[in-house]
Amino acid sequence: MNPAFLDFIEFSLSGLSVGALYALTGIGFVVVYKATRIINFAIGEFMMIGAYFFFGLAAQAALPNWAAIILALIAAGTVGGFLERLIFRRLIGESAISVFMVTIGLASIMVGLVEIAWTADPRSLPTFLPDKPFFVPLGSAEAFLASKNGWSFIIVAAIMAAFITVFRFWRGGIALRATAADQQAAYSVGINVPGVFSFAWILGAITAAAAGILVGSISGISSAMGAIGLSVIVVVIVGGLDSLAGALVGGLMIGWLESMASLYIGGEYKQVATFVILLLVLVVKPYGLFGTRDIERL
Amino acid sequence: MRIGSAKQTYAADEAIFKTNVQRAWFGALVALLILFPFVSSDYWQLLACLIAVNVIAATGLMILTGFTGLVSLGHAAFMGVGAYTAAYLSNHFALPFWLTIPAGGFAAAAVGAIFGIPSLRVKGLYLALTTIAASFILQSIFFNWTAVTGGARGLTIEPASIFGNALVTPGAIYWIAMPIAALTIWWARNLLRTRVGRAFVAIRDRDVSAELLGIDLLRYKLMSFALASFYAGMAGAVWVYLFRVITPESFRLIESIFFVAAIIVGGLGSVRGAIFGAVFMTLVPELLKIGASDLAPYWPDAVKLLSPVRTIVFGALIVGFLMFEPLGLNEICQRTRQRFALWPFRT
Numbered sequence A: 001m002n003p004a005f006l007d008f009i010e011f012s013l014s015g016l017s018v019g020a021l022y023a024l025t026g027i028g029f030v031v032v033y034k035a036t037r038i039i040n041f042a043i044g045e046f047m048m049i050g051a052y053f054f055f056g057l058a059a060q061a062a063l064p065n066w067a068a069i070i071l072a073l074i075a076a077g078t079v080g081g082f083l084e085r086l087i088f089r090r091l092i093g094e095s096a097i098s099v100f101m102v103t104i105g106l107a108s109i110m111v112g113l114v115e116i117a118w119t120a121d122p123r124s125l126p127t128f129l130p131d132k133p134f135f136v137p138l139g140s141a142e143a144f145l146a147s148k149n150g151w152s153f154i155i156v157a158a159i160m161a162a163f164i165t166v167f168r169f170w171r172g173g174i175a176l177r178a179t180a181a182d183q184q185a186a187y188s189v190g191i192n193v194p195g196v197f198s199f200a201w202i203l204g205a206i207t208a209a210a211a212g213i214l215v216g217s218i219s220g221i222s223s224a225m226g227a228i229g230l231s232v233i234v235v236v237i238v239g240g241l242d243s244l245a246g247a248l249v250g251g252l253m254i255g256w257l258e259s260m261a262s263l264y265i266g267g268e269y270k271q272v273a274t275f276v277i278l279l280l281v282l283v284v285k286p287y288g289l290f291g292t293r294d295i296e297r298l
Numbered sequence B: 001m002r003i004g005s006a007k008q009t010y011a012a013d014e015a016i017f018k019t020n021v022q023r024a025w026f027g028a029l030v031a032l033l034i035l036f037p038f039v040s041s042d043y044w045q046l047l048a049c050l051i052a053v054n055v056i057a058a059t060g061l062m063i064l065t066g067f068t069g070l071v072s073l074g075h076a077a078f079m080g081v082g083a084y085t086a087a088y089l090s091n092h093f094a095l096p097f098w099l100t101i102p103a104g105g106f107a108a109a110a111v112g113a114i115f116g117i118p119s120l121r122v123k124g125l126y127l128a129l130t131t132i133a134a135s136f137i138l139q140s141i142f143f144n145w146t147a148v149t150g151g152a153r154g155l156t157i158e159p160a161s162i163f164g165n166a167l168v169t170p171g172a173i174y175w176i177a178m179p180i181a182a183l184t185i186w187w188a189r190n191l192l193r194t195r196v197g198r199a200f201v202a203i204r205d206r207d208v209s210a211e212l213l214g215i216d217l218l219r220y221k222l223m224s225f226a227l228a229s230f231y232a233g234m235a236g237a238v239w240v241y242l243f244r245v246i247t248p249e250s251f252r253l254i255e256s257i258f259f260v261a262a263i264i265v266g267g268l269g270s271v272r273g274a275i276f277g278a279v280f281m282t283l284v285p286e287l288l289k290i291g292a293s294d295l296a297p298y299w300p301d302a303v304k305l306l307s308p309v310r311t312i313v314f315g316a317l318i319v320g321f322l323m324f325e326p327l328g329l330n331e332i333c334q335r336t337r338q339r340f341a342l343w344p345f346r347t
Helices: A003-036 A043-060 A065-086 A096-118 A147-169 A171-181 A183-188 A193-219 A225-239 A244-264 A267-284 B010-014 B020-039 B042-067 B075-093 B097-120 B125-144 B170-191 B195-205 B207-212 B217-243 B253-266 B271-295 B302-324 B328-342
Strands: A134-138 A141-145 B160-162 B165-167
Touching: A003 A043, A003 A134, A003 A141, A003 A147, A003 A171, A003 A193, A003 A225, A003 A244, A043 A065, A043 A096, A043 A193, A043 A225, A065 A193, A096 A225, A096 B125, A096 B253, A096 B302, A141 A147, A147 A171, A147 A193, A147 A244, A171 A183, A171 A193, A183 A193, A193 A225, A225 A244, A225 A267, A225 B125, A244 A267, A267 B097, A267 B125, B020 B042, B020 B170, B042 B075, B042 B170, B042 B195, B042 B217, B042 B253, B042 B271, B075 B097, B075 B125, B075 B217, B075 B253, B097 B125, B097 B160, B097 B170, B097 B217, B125 B253, B165 B170, B170 B217, B170 B271, B195 B207, B195 B217, B207 B217, B253 B271, B253 B302, B253 B328, B271 B302, B271 B328
Parallel strands: none
Antiparallel strands: A134 A141, B160 B165
């Protein structure tokens, strides 16, 4: 087996598993955007607080991992719901840019609070994933995939499947899609639109927190881990802001491309490569691969 | 609105100073700015220079975001372009500061116009994200084009000199920074009374209508980007002479966010807002630092908490102003003036 080809396969696998986490976080973003048209720039910080809640409950309060995960997700969802109720609901009707800047401000506040509670030092999360690495048979050789990456890929796939089912069949999911399609019409058929907004924020925060716990268990946590949010924003722009399928495809694509960039150009160009792709996509297809085109009327 | 100041000509309506009281206050401000370096310590002079730099950059961003309605999160990176240009010209061609500072502005304007091109295709939040891309791409160039930028280690630069005297202290740089700040504010204020400025405002309010009125969107949007970047580049060049050392770390995304926050806190849509915002946002972290060192003897944790508290206050100012005072400090100032002007009547 050609070693260069083996490298390519191994980097592809780890890129795709990172991409799956981007996709999961991207879904947390898209749910909020679909329902409320808010660009949540604090998505990386929602991941961060999820991971820190898990750290606090599992490592500091010494709860069993499964209980810590559930409580951390509930706590993150509560934060999301509170923020929607206290801040974003009051900003309905404000210009999109103002709301976007509010999320930037919130990101800053969350980083500061985490640094006060847990300091800025990097920490590692207690392991809860099995640590037997995956070997993908490949002709005469085997491609190596770290256990955490492999398992997080599997977990993400399961969460995605649950999401698609919920959106397709459950009443709440249908209400969310109806609100996304037309708010006025949703109101007039009796959908509780403010309730949908709250639900979207709670769901978005929980999804981001789940992704944050997985990312943290792979590469550790720190108060700067919200920077991943930038890659996630690129993912959802490339995929189309209001498309769940777009977040999935965009996530896997950007994860894979970043991995390829660090294999062939060098790790320091990873983020630049992502942003060059973003610029190209915006110039060629401004609404992303699967996004809905806005039509403007005077 | 003042009582008894009915305007009878358009010239009177467009005048910058409408009453003698305003002229008197302005004169007092100029006198204060001239006297300031003679009565203050090095620390406050450095802070004044920093404020001047931030005022120049914030005024530029105000033209782009406050008047043309195009949000840019790459402003600090354009500042970096100006800074590196000035440093390069000074180190390799030994040009004097009065040439390198405008040169920094022009270089940044050229780069800004290039990154402004996507604004023709995308707007609003999508544009904000393309400018983030610009910020990261420029950042990577600063890091990797070692021949010009010195890479991660950065550059050092000879102090600016005038008639053979090196301007080393912040008190000396003040005489470069403050006049440039005054000049750029004066340009910005006058720009808005011309056709170009009104075209910017028309684009902000509704770009489709503006185009129907015969405003060439391509030309004016790029002009706005170039102008804003020109201001940023000048600010960056002055910044280089102030610190005389420059690394890519100085022009990160967070600095760009700082400028957007400054103009929001100051009040979008007025030059005065840019000034208020830049002054306020530069002073707040310093005041927190002073407060923390004053508290330190009684409460040892104060210094350790300084950095997270600064981060929180920065975010809280953005959120708080957007929620409770969307027109910013400028609006507070106007309201206060109104109250005094109309006293004893209720406003």
